[in-house]
Amino acid sequence: MTKTVEFGLDTFGDVTADADGKLLPHAQVIRNLLDEAILADQTGVDFIGVGEHHRSDFATSAPEVMLAGIATRTNRIKLGSAVTVLSSDDPIRVFERFSTVNALSNGRAEVILGRGSFTESFPLFGYRLNDYEMLFNEKLDLFAELLKNGPVNWEGQLRPPLKDVTVYPEIETGRLGAWIGVGGSPESVIRSVRYQIPMTLAIIGGDPRRFLPFVDLYQRAQEQAATGFMPLGVHSPGYVAETDEQAREELWPGYKAMHDRIGAERGWPPTTKDSFIREIESGSTYAGSPETVAKKIAATVTALGVDRFDLKYSAGTTGHGKMMKSIELYGTKVIPMVKDMLADKEAAA
Numbered sequence: 001m002t003k004t005v006e007f008g009l010d011t012f013g014d015v016t017a018d019a020d021g022k023l024l025p026h027a028q029v030i031r032n033l034l035d036e037a038i039l040a041d042q043t044g045v046d047f048i049g050v051g052e053h054h055r056s057d058f059a060t061s062a063p064e065v066m067l068a069g070i071a072t073r074t075n076r077i078k079l080g081s082a083v084t085v086l087s088s089d090d091p092i093r094v095f096e097r098f099s100t101v102n103a104l105s106n107g108r109a110e111v112i113l114g115r116g117s118f119t120e121s122f123p124l125f126g127y128r129l130n131d132y133e134m135l136f137n138e139k140l141d142l143f144a145e146l147l148k149n150g151p152v153n154w155e156g157q158l159r160p161p162l163k164d165v166t167v168y169p170e171i172e173t174g175r176l177g178a179w180i181g182v183g184g185s186p187e188s189v190i191r192s193v194r195y196q197i198p199m200t201l202a203i204i205g206g207d208p209r210r211f212l213p214f215v216d217l218y219q220r221a222q223e224q225a226a227t228g229f230m231p232l233g234v235h236s237p238g239y240v241a242e243t244d245e246q247a248r249e250e251l252w253p254g255y256k257a258m259h260d261r262i263g264a265e266r267g268w269p270p271t272t273k274d275s276f277i278r279e280i281e282s283g284s285t286y287a288g289s290p291e292t293v294a295k296k297i298a299a300t301v302t303a304l305g306v307d308r309f310d311l312k313y314s315a316g317t318t319g320h321g322k323m324m325k326s327i328e329l330y331g332t333k334v335i336p337m338v339k340d341m342l343a344d345k346e347a348a349a
Contacts, residue, residue: 005301005342007335008047008310009040009327010082010235013060014258017317024320029059032320034069036313036327041074043331049082049112049235049310054120057261064097071105079105082235082310083114083181087135088121091143092167098176099169107173112200113140114181134158137191140180144195147178179233182214189214193221193230200233200308203284208234208300215304231307234300238286238311239318240293240329247287250322251315252276255285258316286311290329294337301338302345309338 013033015023024032037048048070050063060066067079079101084094094111102109115136122129138156145152149171155161179200182188192199199218201211215232222230241247252273259271279285286293297309313326 003307003342003346005306005339006046006078006308007297007330007338008049008078008308009045009330010049010051010310010312011036011060011314012051012053012082012312013058013063013066014254014314014316014318015057015059016254016314016319016323018319021317023317026059029320030066033060033066034073036320036323037070037077038073039324039327040331041077043328044335045077045327045331047078047080047110047308047310049080051082052085052116052121053118054124055118057258064101067101067109068104071101071108074105076108078108078110078177080110080177080179081112082312083112083116085116085121086113086139086143087115087132088125088127089139091139091146095143095146095167095176096169099167099171102171102176103169110177110179112179112181113143113197114202115183117183140191140195143178144197147175147197149175181235184211184214186214186217189217190221193218193225193227196227196230198230198233200235200310201304203234203236204312205279206283208236208284209303211304232305233308233310234304234306235310235312236284236286236300237315238293239313239315240288240290240326240334241322242289242329244288244292247289247292248277248280251287251318254316254318256316261316290333290337293330294334294341297334298338298341298345301342 013029015029017023040048050060050066052063054061063081070079098109098111119129127135138158142154145154146167151164151166152162178197180192180197181202182199183202203211239247239251241250255276256271280287286296301309313323
């Protein structure tokens with residue numbers, strides 16, 4: 001039987017530039033994102049993920065509100081965060097917001113829980129970075145209890161205990177979809193299995209096969225814990241254009257602007273065109289023509305045994321029109337090609 005693989009798109013709500021290179025207002029970026037999600041739904045993409053950030057270069061500080069808007073304008077696509085920074089949020093409020101999106105979308109909501117790669121939310125919401133580990137561990141523990149859909153009895157160190165608490169609105173049918181975003185630590189892999197919340201790997205650089213030890217650990221931990229099947233996701237950046245040359249030419253300016261801006265904050269040297277090309281040719285940037293991107297995705301899905309592949313399609317200041325074309329090509333050409341490639345490999349096995 002052919003394995004079913006889902007194909008999604010992620011965006012961090014990057015503030016983009018217009019045709020003259022002028023940055024758009026946050027409000028326009030949000031309206032453009034809605035159009036991008038509608039197009040993804042229409043072209044057969046399985047999932048759209050919206051990131052959470054609280055800084056000037058990203059527009060989506062409230063992904064659940066964005067997802068609620070998308071829910072009312074789409075029909076089939078799954079809707080999730082990428083990621084929800086659980087450490088600096090309230091698990092009960094997160095569950096309430098996503099259960100509301102789930103109701104609006106007739107069961108299409110998912111939450112991807114993570115620590116986030118930025119820390120601006122901690123001082124903004126009054127949390128100490130010294131409590132980074134404790135905050136995530138304890139809040140995840142509570143959220144895992146909320147996912148069980150029953151009255152919650154829970155006790156921790158950071159808040160008063162809960163006794164027979166029911167959170168509303170309740171999930172109408174089944175269970176709220178949830179994933180844990182993992183950057184690549186064994187502890188995070190084990191945590192995912194312990195809570196029986198599937199893992200999605202954020203692979204943003206280097207050969208994706210370097211994550212094989214984490215995939216193996218994920219599978220062995222499931223066997224030892226007798227959890228039953230848990231899917232595996234992968235999130236990586238990319239961009240699709242008609243040709244490889246066009247994709248590289250259009251992606252490079254926004255890619256460099258984003259990497260250099262973040263790199264300056266973290267003490268990294270400016271990125272180079274050579275490193276950009278290396279990431280496309282042998283790393284984890286899936287940029288090129290539909291056939292080139294499809295071949296690379298199919299190789300990663302096969303190597304890691306992936307059940308969902310999410311392409312982070314936004315790239316710094318890369319314009320809305322270019323991203324719309326990339327989404328169209330991903331949905332109408334890349335996804336069908338990957339499915340055909342995977343079916344051919346399975347038939348030949």
